[in-house]
Every structure is written in C-alpha cells, then in structure tokens.
Amino acid sequence: MKSSITKLEGILWSIALPGFPQLLVGLWFKGTLLVLLEVIINVQSNFNKAIMYSFLGETHKAASVIDYQWLMFYPCLYMFAMWDAYKLAQIKDEPYIFLPFVMSAYMVTVGLMYSPKVYVFGKFIGPIFLPMLFVIPGVVLGFIIRLIILRLE
Numbered sequence: 001m002k003s004s005i006t007k008l009e010g011i012l013w014s015i016a017l018p019g020f021p022q023l024l025v026g027l028w029f030k031g032t033l034l035v036l037l038e039v040i041i042n043v044q045s046n047f048n049k050a051i052m053y054s055f056l057g058e059t060h061k062a063a064s065v066i067d068y069q070w071l072m073f074y075p076c077l078y079m080f081a082m083w084d085a086y087k088l089a090q091i092k093d094e095p096y097i098f099l100p101f102v103m104s105a106y107m108v109t110v111g112l113m114y115s116p117k118v119y120v121f122g123k124f125i126g127p128i129f130l131p132m133l134f135v136i137p138g139v140v141l142g143f144i145i146r147l148i149i150l151r152l153e
Helices: 007-016 020-024 028-045 047-055 059-065 074-089 098-114 126-133 135-152
Strands: none
Touching: 007 020, 007 074, 020 028, 020 074, 028 047, 028 074, 047 059, 047 126, 059 126, 074 098, 098 126, 098 135, 126 135
C-alpha cells in the first residue's frame, strides 16, 4: 500500500476502475464502495457489452443492449471518483478544481441522453462514443467557469 499518489496516477487508475486510487492509498471503505457501485451500475446497464459492440462498429446494437436508466448514474460516479483521486494527490489547495470534473459529469450525462438520436455525417455514434466526446466540452467549460470565478475573487 502506498501512502500517496500523484495526480496523474490517481486519474489514470480511476479511469481504469473507479475506486482503485482510494484502495491504493488505504481508504478501504471509500475505495470498496466506489468499486462496488461501478460494478453494480456496469452490470445493470450492460455497459461492457455496449462498449464491446461500439468498438466493433455495431453502435445500433450497443444502443439496443444498454439500460439508459442505470447508465445515467455512471458519469457522476465516474467523475466523482476521478475528482476524489485527484484531490487525494493534491499537495496544495486548488480552488474550484472540482469544476472541470463536475461539468464533465453534466456534459457526459447530456451526451448520453442525446445519444439515441445523434448521427454525425450519417453515422450513428451511439451511447458510448457520443458521451465520451462530451467530456471535452465539459472539461473546457469547467476550466472557463473556474477561471471566471478566480478572476472575480
């Protein structure tokens, strides 16, 4: 067990599986809870099956197997786990650093809601790739809002 992690290490382990960075630094309850929630949501939403179909180019099949009601919980859990891992590695306080994570969770959720209807250049993007693309405006928007707040202080 490590006593600390770097920000990059925390983010990357959290991308691999939410809760891993917390377990790595000995936060057993929080880490186990995040891992269990991830597994429950993943299984109930058929997320892995949808990921597999999406990467095989079968995005319509991915959309047909996904349980959107369960998957709607995933962006918030995923981004919270990443933010928490990032926060665990912080050496000094970074005001409002949660905003890029929060805005990404919001935007990915919006991307998920619109994913059944969005086609790009005539191609159906699906419930995996469209929400992933929405991370980018979420992070950018979060940093912009953070910058505005910091300048107003």
